Amino acid sequence: MAQVDGRTAAQPAKPPGIPGSTAVKEIPEILVDPRSRRRYLRGRFLGKGGFAKCYEITDLASREVYAGKIVPKSMLLKPHQKDKMTMEIAIQRSLSHKNVVGFHGFFEDNDFVYDSGSLLELHKRRKAVTEPEARYYLRQTILGCQYLHGNKVIHRDLKLGNLFLNDDMDVKIGDFGLATKVEFDGERKKTLCGTPNYIAPEVLGKKGHSFEVDIWSLGCIMYTLLVGKPPFETSCLKETYIRIKKNDYSIPRHINPVAGALIQRMLRSDPTTRPTIDELLNDEFFTSGYIPSRLPTTCLTVPPRFSIAPSTIDPSFRKPLTAINKGQDSPLVEKNVAPVKDEDMAPPESEPADCYLSDMMLQLTSLNAAKPSEKPVIRLDEAEDPACNPIFWVSKWVDYSDKYGLGYQLCDNSVGVLFNDSTRLIMYNDGDSLQYIERNNTESYLNVRSYPSSLTKKITLLKYFRNYMSEHLLKAGANITPRDGDELARLPFLRTWFRTRSAIILHLSNGTVQINFFQDHTKIILCPLMAAVSYIDEKREFHTYKLSLIEEFGCSKELASRLRYARTMVEKLQNSKSGAIHIKAPV
Known part of the structure; x- marks a missing residue:
């Protein structure tokens, strides 16, 4: 079993198990190691890939929780398949490093071998990230890779999907299915392996390869x-391979030249001219730029709070950039860090004007045209993908728009108000930090102990909304609690909303659209960037599905009808202006 330190940062803490199906029922709920007789409880579904399915596994004696990779033996009939798994287990059980997924053990029975979000999900939600974030993730990945190379292990499949994040946003290198051990100095491996967008030219050329392939992958x-997309990516695999062999890629002009130079060094066609793993962290990209000591989980969906726009409410309440960005261990103490330029800290690209509503319309139109509830055999469990779980959703709301605005609580217990004047105010779950968003979306950061007098009434109203929701309303869905005290956290805010007789529709600034149905209290949460929907049913059970897989495997009539309704509501959002719109007529 591959051990993950705590739950994956991208997952809600306790979404219930997946719906039953023939395939899932074949995996027993209680797993028994025939040798040690230790018993493990199979818990929530974490995801799948290749032949394996991953579940949360609890040791019933110690109560320790692991990520369990379960492979049907029917998929390991050929000798090379068995050898591959044997090699994967042998390599991973020999490793122990804070930036490498830990290994607890493995066992098998007659049917199965029993042996998670990743940077790929972050990439899908965020596209390009800021430079300090890139340094943070790359530094930890390089440290893990240094350890591997020091132990004569070549990973050979380094990619965003194999870089996992735990609750503390620490990077863990995982999936050693293609890894190999170098048996003697100068040995060159000949196996053609890797993932197309990250595969090195010497692997494609079958000229023999070694540790340098991991450097190439790190460059990708x-x-x-x-940049927000892989350097050699095309819609055609053959064309991608041609570009890799020709070293045909370009670095956009907005990329920092220091970053571009390091990328170019790692992506040299001649592997002998690439830097070694031990040389990378000494590059100017890492030594002269700011590296956060840690990142908030909010980075999974919105950029962190590095640069702060000037505030029109009171210039004295704009924290200077240097104050925010100082520090490795402390937000106010800088040690050996070069000055940071504003352009280095700003989010690399802005969201589309409609905040991904066009993408969502295309996804829902395609899905509804497939008539998923009419599939002859509905296998909804096959469409489930916990890696697509939403990071934030609205757990409570109260409509006081006849006087002031709409108040809401996010799943991390932060509270916000979208006022009738189209300004927004958010109080973080620490009860002290405040985020104020003006009509033009300029953001200011304050706290309840120090704010301009012009905000006194709005802060008083926000506290009223918070107290009312705390005392009178039940919370929807599971809970995510971001770590306390992180000064870099930003929250998505309520962009617009409206009500019909059937539901309330909420559109967040990270692209998420949530629809809460009044009659049966069911809810759907749509994420256009992940092309996924989360469904909170009448029993308050929480499941997340890929829309493309619902098209393929089908879904229940209940979910299908809500997705048809969602398309109509998204169309209304597209036609609305920023701020609240009120629909009195039935829809």
Whole structure:
């Protein structure tokens, strides 16, 4: 079993188990190691890939929780498949490093071998990230890779999907299915392996390869984090391979030249001219730029609070950039860090004007045309993908728009108000930090102990909304609690909303659209960037599905009808202006 330190940061803490199906029922709920007789409880579904399905596994004796990779033996009939798994287990059980997924053990029975979000989900939600974030993720990945190379292990499949994040946003290198051990100095491996967008030219050329392939992959990862897409990506696999062999890629002009130079060094066609893993962290990109000591979980969906726009409410309440960005261990103490330029800290690209509503319309139109509830065999469990779980959703709301605005609580217990004048105020879950968003979306950061007098009434109203929701309303869905005390956290805010007789529709600034149905209290949460829907049913059970997989495997009539309704509501959002719109007529 591959051990993950705590739950994946991208997952809600306790969404219930997946719906039953023939395939899932074959995996027993209680797993028994035939040798040690230790018993493990199979818990929530974490995801799948290749032949394996991953579940949360609890040791019933110690109560320790692991990520369990379960592979049907029917998929391991050929000798090379068995050898691959044997090699994967042998390599991973020999490793122990804070930036490498830990290994607890494995066992098998007659049917199964029993042996999570990643940077890929972050990439899908965020596209390009800021430079400090890229340094943070790359530094930890390089440290893990240094350890691997020091132990003569070549990973050979480094990519965003194999870089996992735990609750503390620490990077853990995982999936050693293609890893190999170098048996003697100068040995060159000949196996053609890797993932197309990250595969090195010497692997494609079958000329023999070694540790340098991991450096190439790190260059592709760095490019993808900063630019928002892989350097050699095309819609055609053959064309991608041609570009890799020709070293045909370009670095956009907005990329910092220091970052571009490091990417170019890692993506040299001649592997002998690439830097070694031990040289990378000494590059100017890392030594002269700000690296956060930690990142908030809010980074999974919105950029962190590095640069702060000037505030029109009171210039004295704009924290200077240097004050925010100082520090490795402390937000106010800088040690050996070069000055940071504003352009280095700003989010690399802005969201589309409609905040991904056009993408969502295309997804829902395609899904509804497929008539998923009419599929002959509905296998909804096959459409489930917990890696797509939403990071934030609205857990409570109260409509006081006849006087002031709409108040709401997010799943992390932060509270916000979208006022009737189209300004927004958010109080973080620490009860002290405040985020104020003006009509033009300029953001200011304050706290309840120090704010301009012009905000006194709005802060008083926000506290009223918070107290009312705390005392009178039940919370929807599971809970995510971001770590306390992180000064870099930003929250998505309520962009617009409206009510019909059937539901309330809420559109967040990270693209999420949530629809709460009044009659049966069911809810759907749509994420256009992940192309996924989360459904909170009448029993308050929480499941997340990929829309493309619902098209393929079908869904219940109940979910299908809500997705048809959602398309109509998204169309209304597209036609609305920023701020609240009120629909009195039935829809």
